[in-house]
Amino acid sequence: ETLYTTGDDLNAEIGNKLREIENGLLSWTDEDSQISKLNAAAGEMTEASDELAGYLAQIEQLADDSGGAFDPTLGKVIRLWDIGGENQRIPGEDEIQEVLKDSGYQKISLDGNTIHMDEGCSLDLGAAGKGIGCDLILENLKNQKDVTAALMNLGGSSVMTYGSKPDGSSWNVAVTDPRAENDDDYLGVVALNGTEFLSTSGDYEKYFIEDGVRYHHIMDPSTGYPAKSGVTGVTVVCDTGLEADALSTACFVLGVEKGAQLLKTYGADGLFVDEDHHVYLTEGMKERFSLLADSYSVEDILE
Ligand code: AMP
Numbered sequence: 001e002t003l004y005t006t007g008d009d010l011n012a013e014i015g016n017k018l019r020e021i022e023n024g025l026l027s028w029t030d031e032d033s034q035i036s037k038l039n040a041a042a043g044e045m046t047e048a049s050d051e052l053a054g055y056l057a058q059i060e061q062l063a064d065d066s067g068g069a070f071d072p073t074l075g076k077v078i079r080l081w082d083i084g085g086e087n088q089r090i091p092g093e094d095e096i097q098e099v100l101k102d103s104g105y106q107k108i109s110l111d112g113n114t115i116h117m118d119e120g121c122s123l124d125l126g127a128a129g130k131g132i133g134c135d136l137i138l139e140n141l142k143n144q145k146d147v148t149a150a151l152m153n154l155g156g157s158s159v160m161t162y163g164s165k166p167d168g169s170s171w172n173v174a175v176t177d178p179r180a181e182n183d184d185d186y187l188g189v190v191a192l193n194g195t196e197f198l199s200t201s202g203d204y205e206k207y208f209i210e211d212g213v214r215y216h217h218i219m220d221p222s223t224g225y226p227a228k229s230g231v232t233g234v235t236v237v238c239d240t241g242l243e244a245d246a247l248s249t250a251c252f253v254l255g256v257e258k259g260a261q262l263l264k265t266y267g268a269d270g271l272f273v274d275e276d277h278h279v280y281l282t283e284g285m286k287e288r289f290s291l292l293a294d295s296y297s298v299e300d301i302l303e
């Protein structure tokens, strides 16, 4: 986090804002969060805040546009596997089929602020939450007159840039090599300007390996298993944090060709990395990306 600022309490204010989002809005473990309340009210009509209803509308649109690759209703599937958690394990096929019945983004219907979710369905906004956090920080920064430029990184996978750096150069964000031996081995660098958001999804963030198979935290909603599209990481750049975050998750599930198509409809730039150390760049990403890791090669995306 590099903040060019003269405001002493800027960090505290942003910290409070983030805690508010995490605990008040998105957490499913905190009973008082809006998401927990929605989950508890599954099967009934509920009224959501303008804020949450707005996010859910965008999220439902992204789910639809991605053909369900991004799905906010995987709560039960995600908890069953608990990848990265204390109870992570490979569930039985029958258990997976059981929880899959309760997921599917069509189980949510929105009418203004009135929300209905089918009984048994459980929301998990883990794939968009950090992006929403970035959007809210941007709003917050715009109101802080003494801040002219900033770069924020939430959880290492969602980045926001604001304004111009003091020397006028673009912001350079390092992208992790998904198969790096050391944490500071980067795949390359992506240049961001002004108000842009970057988000990365990868199978190296939360995973375990059993019998040589990598079980990671990005689920294919059509199977209930970790997604196997051949990619190891996807980085997306676009105009809002929510979109960047949701699109990177969707693209991980969709793989290179279908993912690139989806990015086109959102006017977003992306890079995809595969097991064979290929890096696929969309047209817009070609102008932003510099490769650093020499074990990788840049390839064209086939249309
Ligand atoms: P990200 O790191 O942004 O790709 O988000 C991954 C997180 O989103 C996981 O830890 C789950 O909480 C949730 N998730 C996993 N698979 C999906 C999916 N296909 N669609 C939406 N959310 C997902």
Ligand code: MG
Pocket (backbone or CB within 6 Å): 126, 127, 128, 199, 200, 201, 244, 245, 246, 247, 248, 249
């Ligand atoms: Mg995401």
